[in-house]
Amino acid sequence: MSRINQALRELQSIDELAGGGSPVHRFSPLSKLLVTVGYILTVMSFPKYALSELFLMILYPVCISVLSGIELRRAVKQVRYVLPLVMAVGLFNPLLDRAVVMYLGNIPVSGGFLSLVSLMMKGVFCLLASFFLISTTPADRLFASLRKIHMPAGIVTLLLLTWRYITVLGEEAAVMMTAYHLRAPEQKGLHWRAWGSFIGQLLLRTMDRGSELYESMQLRGYQGDFPAVRQDPFRLKDLLYVLGWVGCFIVLRKYNIAALIGRGAGI
Amino acid sequence: MIEFENVSFRYEKEKPVLDDVSFRISPGSKTGLIGANGAGKSTILKLLCGLEQGSGKITVGGLPVIPENLSAVRRQLGFVMQNSDQQMFMPTVYEDMLFAPLNYGVSREEADRRIDDVLARLNITELKYRHNHRLSGGEKRMAAIAVILANHPEVILMDEPTSALDPANRRMMIRTIRELPQTCLITSHDLDMILDTCETVILLHAGKVRAAGSAETILKDRQLLEECHLELPLSLAGKN
Numbered sequence: 001m002s003r004i005n006q007a008l009r010e011l012q013s014i015d016e017l018a019g020g021g022s023p024v025h026r027f028s029p030l031s032k033l034l035v036t037v038g039y040i041l042t043v044m045s046f047p048k049y050a051l052s053e054l055f056l057m058i059l060y061p062v063c064i065s066v067l068s069g070i071e072l073r074r075a076v077k078q079v080r081y082v083l084p085l086v087m088a089v090g091l092f093n094p095l096l097d098r099a100v101v102m103y104l105g106n107i108p109v110s111g112g113f114l115s116l117v118s119l120m121m122k123g124v125f126c127l128l129a130s131f132f133l134i135s136t137t138p139a140d141r142l143f144a145s146l147r148k149i150h151m152p153a154g155i156v157t158l159l160l161l162t163w164r165y166i167t168v169l170g171e172e173a174a175v176m177m178t179a180y181h182l183r184a185p186e187q188k189g190l191h192w193r194a195w196g197s198f199i200g201q202l203l204l205r206t207m208d209r210g211s212e213l214y215e216s217m218q219l220r221g222y223q224g225d226f227p228a229v230r231q232d233p234f235r236l237k238d239l240l241y242v243l244g245w246v247g248c249f250i251v252l253r254k255y256n257i258a259a260l261i262g263r264g265a266g267i
Numbered sequence: 268m269i270e271f272e273n274v275s276f277r278y279e280k281e282k283p284v285l286d287d288v289s290f291r292i293s294p295g296s297k298t299g300l301i302g303a304n305g306a307g308k309s310t311i312l313k314l315l316c317g318l319e320q321g322s323g324k325i326t327v328g329g330l331p332v333i334p335e336n337l338s339a340v341r342r343q344l345g346f347v348m349q350n351s352d353q354q355m356f357m358p359t360v361y362e363d364m365l366f367a368p369l370n371y372g373v374s375r376e377e378a379d380r381r382i383d384d385v386l387a388r389l390n391i392t393e394l395k396y397r398h399n400h401r402l403s404g405g406e407k408r409m410a411a412i413a414v415i416l417a418n419h420p421e422v423i424l425m426d427e428p429t430s431a432l433d434p435a436n437r438r439m440m441i442r443t444i445r446e447l448p449q450t451c452l453i454t455s456h457d458l459d460m461i462l463d464t465c466e467t468v469i470l471l472h473a474g475k476v477r478a479a480g481s482a483e484t485i486l487k488d489r490q491l492l493e494e495c496h497l498e499l500p501l502s503l504a505g506k507n
């Protein structure tokens with residue numbers, strides 16, 4: 001199976017995971033959305049050298065993994081596609097920020113290196129949290145909850161279409177790669193000379209298919225709003241879920257638990 | 268019920284696809300829209316739904332197909348697209364079937380009743396909670412019809428419903444079409460299927476209606492069909 005096909009299949013299987021029935025799946029989409037946003041904001045707000053404090057934020061994905069029955073390994077595997085991007089962002093930090101800020105044993109560690117590591121951790125954590133959000137909440141219900149917090153219908157539609165188009169784009173790419181390999185069997189990847197026309201073709205085909213998809217929505221009465229397939233009431237337990245997690249995040253952010261534990265153990 | 272009066276159409280700057288096309292389809296009938304590849308069959312269906320606009324007059328159930336009427340026109344029409352992958356965009360068959368009724372203000376209970384009824388009628392109840400991308404080609408096509416029927420359209424438009432189906436699925440499709448009580452407009456170059464399902468036929472060639480009338484008569488006319496780059500249906504080919 002080609003790499004594109006593989007990625008595509010993984011993406012589609014997220015939709016299937018989202019149909020599960022674990023305790024996490026049963027909380028309202030809105031509550032999970034709020035918790036995820038809270039988590040991402042908290043993670044992003046950590047200072048750039050605060051590695052040990054930041055590390056404890058892994059508690060959230062670990063808990064969700066246990067409660068939802070979706071293995072952490074699975075999540076990490078999924079996140080690998082985006083990881084190089086995350087790394088690229090912080091790649092120059094070690095070069096720019098060379099001041100030594102701590103020693104590991106007697107190896108000097110520069111501020112730039114620390115901030116690179118923390119940036120990567122932040123990236124991975126946020127991706128993990130997003131993965132757990134979409135793999136415990138069906139896409140359409142998630143988008144319906146965006147409408148509930150008064151996100152403009154246009155933006156929600158755009159997001160939903162993007163979600164659907166990614167698979168369309170991937171399918172077209174897979175078909176074209178297959179056709180290419182059948183005619184250039186001795187070639188491993190795509191020859192650089194073919195890249196331009198390949199991408200051009202891919203965009204054209206995707207746009208065609210995308211517009212047909214959109215036509216099908218219009219023909220079935222789409223006016224800019226997805227009908228709520230399921231009513232997802234926001235119950236007391238959803239409120240508690242949000243408050244509980246946000247409380248945890250605040251504690252983790254405000255107090256250096258790792259240091260507290262260390263100090264406690266030291267006494 | 269459906270009327271085309273002097274309709275002409277071209278895609279931007281290309282040569283005309285339809286040139287002064289007129290025909291009418293009476294309520295409750297099944298009509299085959301036939302013609303070689305590129306004859307403009309799919310284009311006619313798109314004009315009917317208001318997905319494209321040409322010159323001339325098109326009416327559906329007495330309503331002219333103009334931007335102000337689109338919602339009312341589309342509510343009456345069910346368009347089964349040629350490629351079911353493009354037609355279905357929700358994760359499961361069930362959710363796809365809910366989409367149109369809920370959009371048109373049908374209550375949830377009523378929609379659920381309709382869905383179970385349609386699935387039972389098409390004999391595909393087991394597909395209800397299946398994921399769209401996991402269906403086989405034949406199942407996808409049946410699900411696509413179910414999605415359309417759930418909205419209770421008065422007219423069903425089908426674009427090449429038997430293309431890319433194996434013989435068994437093709438037979439099932441023909442049986443399904445024959446049992447539909449609605450007005451149907453079916454495009455195809457599968458003339459055997461048209462002969463099995465439609466009583467009238469509209470033959471398109473070079474942007475014009477070349478012939479319209481009884482399916483028996485037109486589909487038997489070898490010379491006419493060959494002029495339009497089509498062939499006699501296999502079931503009639505041996506008989507003269």
Ligand SMILES: Nc1ncnc2c1ncn2[C@@H]1O[C@H](COP(=O)(O)OP(=O)(O)O)[C@@H](O)[C@H]1O
Pocket residue numbers: 278279281284302303304305306307308309310311
């Ligand atoms: N989106 C488009 N843009 C430009 N030309 C098109 C488009 N869609 C179809 N055509 C052209 O219009 C003609 C009729 O197409 P179509 O109605 O799809 O034919 P049919 O369904 O009978 O095979 C063809 O020549 C085709 O190339």
Ligand SMILES: [Mg+2]
Pocket residue numbers: 308309310349426
């Ligand atoms: Mg066509």
